[in-house]
Amino acid sequence: MSTNKQTKLSSNKKAISKTWIVIFKIVLIIAIYVIISSLVRFDILNRQYKALLVPIGVNIILAVSLNVVTGFLGELSLGHAGFMSIGAFTGALFTLNMDMPGTLEFIIAILLGGTIAAIFGFFIGVPALRLRGDYLAIVTLAFGEIIKAIIKFLNLPSGKDAAGNVKMVKGTMGLSGIETYADYTWVYVALVIVIVICANLIKSRHGRIITSIRDNYLAAESIGIHVSRYKILAFVIAAFFAGVAGVISGHNVPIIKPNDYDYNKSIDILVFVVLGGMGSIKGSIIAATVLTVLPEILRPIKDYRMLMYAILLIAMMLFNNSKFRAGLNENKSLAKLTGLLKFGR
Amino acid sequence: MALLEVKNLGISFGGLRAVDEVNLNIEKGQLYGLIGPNGAGKTTLFNLLTGVYQPTNGTIMLDGVNIVGKNTYEINLAGIGRTFQNIRLFKNMTVLDNVKVALTNREKYSLFSGILRFPLYFKKEKIMNDIARDILAVFNLEQEEDTLASNLPYGKQRKLEIARALATNPKLLLLDEPAAGMNPNETAELMDTIRLIRDKFNITILLIEHDMKLVAGICEEIFVLNFGTELAKGTPEVVLNDPAVITAYLGA
Numbered sequence: 311m312s313t314n315k316q317t318k319l320s321s322n323k324k325a326i327s328k329t330w331i332v333i334f335k336i337v338l339i340i341a342i343y344v345i346i347s348s349l350v351r352f353d354i355l356n357r358q359y360k361a362l363l364v365p366i367g368v369n370i371i372l373a374v375s376l377n378v379v380t381g382f383l384g385e386l387s388l389g390h391a392g393f394m395s396i397g398a399f400t401g402a403l404f405t406l407n408m409d410m411p412g413t414l415e416f417i418i419a420i421l422l423g424g425t426i427a428a429i430f431g432f433f434i435g436v437p438a439l440r441l442r443g444d445y446l447a448i449v450t451l452a453f454g455e456i457i458k459a460i461i462k463f464l465n466l467p468s469g470k471d472a473a474g475n476v477k478m479v480k481g482t483m484g485l486s487g488i489e490t491y492a493d494y495t496w497v498y499v500a501l502v503i504v505i506v507i508c509a510n511l512i513k514s515r516h517g518r519i520i521t522s523i524r525d526n527y528l529a530a531e532s533i534g535i536h537v538s539r540y541k542i543l544a545f546v547i548a549a550f551f552a553g554v555a556g557v558i559s560g561h562n563v564p565i566i567k568p569n570d571y572d573y574n575k576s577i578d579i580l581v582f583v584v585l586g587g588m589g590s591i592k593g594s595i596i597a598a599t600v601l602t603v604l605p606e607i608l609r610p611i612k613d614y615r616m617l618m619y620a621i622l623l624i625a626m627m628l629f630n631n632s633k634f635r636a637g638l639n640e641n642k643s644l645a646k647l648t649g650l651l652k653f654g655r
Numbered sequence: 656m657a658l659l660e661v662k663n664l665g666i667s668f669g670g671l672r673a674v675d676e677v678n679l680n681i682e683k684g685q686l687y688g689l690i691g692p693n694g695a696g697k698t699t700l701f702n703l704l705t706g707v708y709q710p711t712n713g714t715i716m717l718d719g720v721n722i723v724g725k726n727t728y729e730i731n732l733a734g735i736g737r738t739f740q741n742i743r744l745f746k747n748m749t750v751l752d753n754v755k756v757a758l759t760n761r762e763k764y765s766l767f768s769g770i771l772r773f774p775l776y777f778k779k780e781k782i783m784n785d786i787a788r789d790i791l792a793v794f795n796l797e798q799e800e801d802t803l804a805s806n807l808p809y810g811k812q813r814k815l816e817i818a819r820a821l822a823t824n825p826k827l828l829l830l831d832e833p834a835a836g837m838n839p840n841e842t843a844e845l846m847d848t849i850r851l852i853r854d855k856f857n858i859t860i861l862l863i864e865h866d867m868k869l870v871a872g873i874c875e876e877i878f879v880l881n882f883g884t885e886l887a888k889g890t891p892e893v894v895l896n897d898p899a900v901i902t903a904y905l906g907a
């Protein structure tokens with residue numbers, strides 16, 4: 311009886327602190343936005359750093375969504391940029407050829423780009439994820455390159471010319487004249503939505519299933535989980551958000567080219583996930599931010615920039631795996647603080 | 656009608672007949688033991704019953720339905736739960752989540768309810784927490800619900816695996832060496848727990864065990880496998896005094 315009461319009491323306490331955490335997170339989300347917009351409004355950031363705001367947000371969306379597949383499901387995907395590319399080109403083709411009010415047009419473009427990317431994700435995931443082993447890595451690697459080649463090969467309708475005829479352009483040239491709808495407000499709203507959805511997913515029934523498959527697929531099957539179905543689900547969700555990120559990045563600058571979304575981009579995204587920690591949403595956010603800003607900070611050292619970037623990357627990886635870092639995690643007060651900031655896991 | 660009826664079940668790995676011509680009849684509500692020397696084919700038999708391996712011949716009838724050819728997850732839905740000889744927990748998940756994930760086919764809500772946190776999400780999560788905690792309490796694991804499964808001591812990991820299998824509400828529970836690596840005290844406690852869950856959850860249990868005391872103490876009937884074939888079956892007194900069993904297994 312008494313233990314029953316105790317657990318009830320402590321669960322009440324838990325519920326109360328949970329509401330506080332939710333309030334804290336909402337305040338944090340608003341506060342960060344206010345800070346960013348004041349940095350922009352009062353010209354505290356110079357032009358170069360202002361130009362980084364959208365890429366940072368896009369990279370966060372990419373990293374968090376790839377983490378669903380690589381960190382939580384435990385499958386290696388090397389084609390995230392391929393889905394991004396599908397989103398970018400779908401979205402740009404839509405806004406170039408439609409004549410709607412800007413906001414509506416852009417929202418539809420985002421949803422459309424995500425959906426088309428998700429459909430591709432489904433058709434790639436179905437054969438690749440039914441097999442055990444690292445087939446997904448190979449298939450997604452090929453997929454990214456194939457998408458690039460296909461877009462280069464196509465003739466794309468790119469709006470109308472002065473006479474009212476549809477202009478066709480070669481895919482290799484990419485698309486130009488895209489409305490640059492995507493400012494930092496758009497990307498901020500999108501990334502908050504993506505993070506909340508991914509964090510909620512992980513803490514839901516479906517997220518538990520996904521992590522259980524990563525930890526032990528045979529045990530997952532033994533408790534009645536249709537493993538391949540949930541693998542595909544995770545993969546499709548990630549592809550959708552990669553598509554969304556693609557649409558946003560495609561509307562940040564007036565020109566997009568197929569080569570913008572190649573294998574190297576996929577690897578960059580994977581690096582965010584690995585550095586931030588597999589299965590840590592917070593880690594993905596931090597890593598994507600730091601690694602997007604870092605090349606800009608290193609710009610003054612010119613020729614040594616990429617060298618320094620690589621060295622810092624290795625140093626950060628080593629730090630993340632160090633005893634010092636593990637000690638920080640074990641420190642209770644620190645754990646409480648980071649617990650408050652925790653979105654996923 | 657028997658709950659589980661296995662006829663002429665066999666599987667070959669290359670030239671090795673790991674399980675050969677095995678027949679089993681399992682009645683509802685009983686506690687069965689499966690014994691045999693190392694490499695006799697006990698675990699392989701479990702893997703056949705749960706669809707991890709496909710048999711080369713034979714039938715497996717669960718409640719009158721042939722489950723040969725079904726996937727592992729379908730067989731669990733049909734009513735067979737199991738544990739593994741080499742523990743297979745979801746190591747990076749908490750104790751509570753290990754059990755909750757096994758409730759997945761019992762308490763459902765849609766993907767959208769989950770990611771958009773509809774009221775159904777909170778309602779079902781609460782139900783799942785309650786059921787999972789009740790099951791954990793049976794195994795005295797309720798204090799550890801927030802611990803990562805990999806941080807549990809060995810004996811508790813074995814218990815958690817049983818708890819997880821139970822959460823799927825099986826008709827038949829297969830336990831592969833549940834007492835392996837436990838000390839005598841833990842083993843005695845586990846025996847009580849196994850008996851308790853049979854009664855409380857009204858299920859049928861088939862367990863593989865090397866610990867003779869445990870088998871003789873709680874099983875109503877014992878099957879003995881040797882080189883993939885049936886060597887003997889019957890009550891513990893009969894089987895454990897069978898000269899063939901003594902030479903093949905106990906004498907070794």
Ligand SMILES: Nc1ncnc2c1ncn2[C@@H]1O[C@H](COP(=O)(O)OP(=O)(O)OP(=O)(O)O)[C@@H](O)[C@H]1O
Nearest residue numbers: 668671673691692693694695696697698699700740
């Ligand atoms: N996947 C497999 N491929 C090849 N041979 C296998 C496979 N699984 C099991 N075997 C073989 O089948 C035989 C029976 O193995 P099994 O694991 O069923 O024995 P067991 O009775 O459970 O033994 P133990 O008491 O050691 O757990 C062994 O000779 C084993 O090597």
Ligand SMILES: [Mg+2]
Nearest residue numbers: 697698699740
């Ligand atoms: Mg075995």
